[in-house]
Amino acid sequence: MVRGWKTVLTVAGLAVLGAVPSVAIAQDNMQSDSMKKDDAMQDSMKHDTMKRGDTEPDKNRKALFTGTFHGKVHSTSGRATVYQGAGGKRILRLTHFKTSNGPDVHVILVAARDVKDDANSLSGNVERIELGKLKGNEGDQNYELPENIDLGKFQTVSIYCERFNAVFGAAALAKF
Amino acid sequence: MNTNQRSWISGNRWILALIAIPALVVAWWEFRPEKLFINKKVSEAAPFVASGEAQPVYTGVLEGKAHPTSGRATIYQSPDGKNYLRLSDFATSNGPDVHVVLLKANEKELALVAVTGELDKVELGSLKGNQGDQNYDLPAATDLNKYQTVAIYCERFHVIFATSQLEKF
Numbered sequence: 199m200v201r202g203w204k205t206v207l208t209v210a211g212l213a214v215l216g217a218v219p220s221v222a223i224a225q226d227n228m229q230s231d232s233m234k235k236d237d238a239m240q241d242s243m244k245h246d247t248m249k250r251g252d253t254e255p256d257k258n259r260k261a262l263f264t265g266t267f268h269g270k271v272h273s274t275s276g277r278a279t280v281y282q283g284a285g286g287k288r289i290l291r292l293t294h295f296k297t298s299n300g301p302d303v304h305v306i307l308v309a310a311r312d313v314k315d316d317a318n319s320l321s322g323n324v325e326r327i328e329l330g331k332l333k334g335n336e337g338d339q340n341y342e343l344p345e346n347i348d349l350g351k352f353q354t355v356s357i358y359c360e361r362f363n364a365v366f367g368a369a370a371l372a373k374f
Numbered sequence: 375m376n377t378n379q380r381s382w383i384s385g386n387r388w389i390l391a392l393i394a395i396p397a398l399v400v401a402w403w404e405f406r407p408e409k410l411f412i413n414k415k416v417s418e419a420a421p422f423v424a425s426g427e428a429q430p431v432y433t434g435v436l437e438g439k440a441h442p443t444s445g446r447a448t449i450y451q452s453p454d455g456k457n458y459l460r461l462s463d464f465a466t467s468n469g470p471d472v473h474v475v476l477l478k479a480n481e482k483e484l485a486l487v488a489v490t491g492e493l494d495k496v497e498l499g500s501l502k503g504n505q506g507d508q509n510y511d512l513p514a515a516t517d518l519n520k521y522q523t524v525a526i527y528c529e530r531f532h533v534i535f536a537t538s539q540l541e542k543f
Contacts (some may be wrong), residue, residue: 211482291418293543301405
């Protein structure tokens with residue numbers, strides 16, 4: 199009987215050890231990619247000048263791209279906007295944002311014009327850039343973009359559950 | 375047979391529990407079912423916010439109806455509370471007596487090629503140019519919760535060149 203207990207403990211221990219690393223490995227599929235310079239960045243106000251108030255602390259801050267979220271499997275809404283600061287650093291900001299909570303949900307950029315609302319529409323071949331774990335399923339939040347990402351190529355923001363390869367929602371970015 | 379099975383289960387229930395508990399823990403960790411009911415709300419400040427500058431409040435992409443049109447329509451709010459519409463990266467056809475107007479999103483005439491009835495519209499002025507960035511002041515009383523569609527409208531022929539569905543920025 200004592201040997202039986204040991205066997206069971208070993209089996210149970212192995213089951214836990216076996217399950218955890220497979221999940222851990224599943225999180226490492228993201229690869230950052232593309233080192234091309236971004237041409238779309240050189241957009242400038244052309245004819246009318248922007249109306250401005252008297253004080254102007256950060257003249258270079260501007261919204262580059264924006265789009266609204268759609269998502270059916272897990273209802274997702276809100277806006278995604280890419281800002282550029284004075285130093286050239288780019289930040290993705292989600293506003294009026296709402297989606298489902300879930301396990302292992304990430305914010306990614308996808309090299310596609312848009313992503314379909316099907317749950318598993320992101321097949322393995324699509325290039326993607328990891329921006330980080332979703333900070334909250336509701337509310338305004340910022341994500342830093344790695345340098346040198348070509349936003350002419352990575353045109354879609356997606357809320358993506360890596361564990362189940364499920365697209366919660368997506369926003370196609372258009373020039374602001 | 376039945377009693378045999380029951381006695382086997384009761385005799386080995388601690389072993390079964392030892393198998394079942396880790397399996398349940400792993401299943402819970404994978405699926406996290408409680409997250410279906412728990413929200414995680416965050417509220418980060420906007421990056422690089424500069425006060426004293428007009429802020430975008432609504433924006434939308436222009437889509438051609440009667441004429442191919444491209445660009446973006448954005449409503450900015452100045453610090454003094456005044457709103458104005460800005461068209462950027464804008465290009466449409468030239469035409470006679472073309473105006474920029476705001477319509478209700480559920481305006482029935484939007485489904486037609488040529489407007490037949492009266493348009494419930496907010497007039498913003500004659501189109502300054504058929505290409506290029508341009509600004510239009512909004513009348514102070516404009517209710518942006520109601521009038522959320524920008525339209526490029528040819529008054530002479532009652533044709534809507536293009537529309538843009540505004541959404542919160």
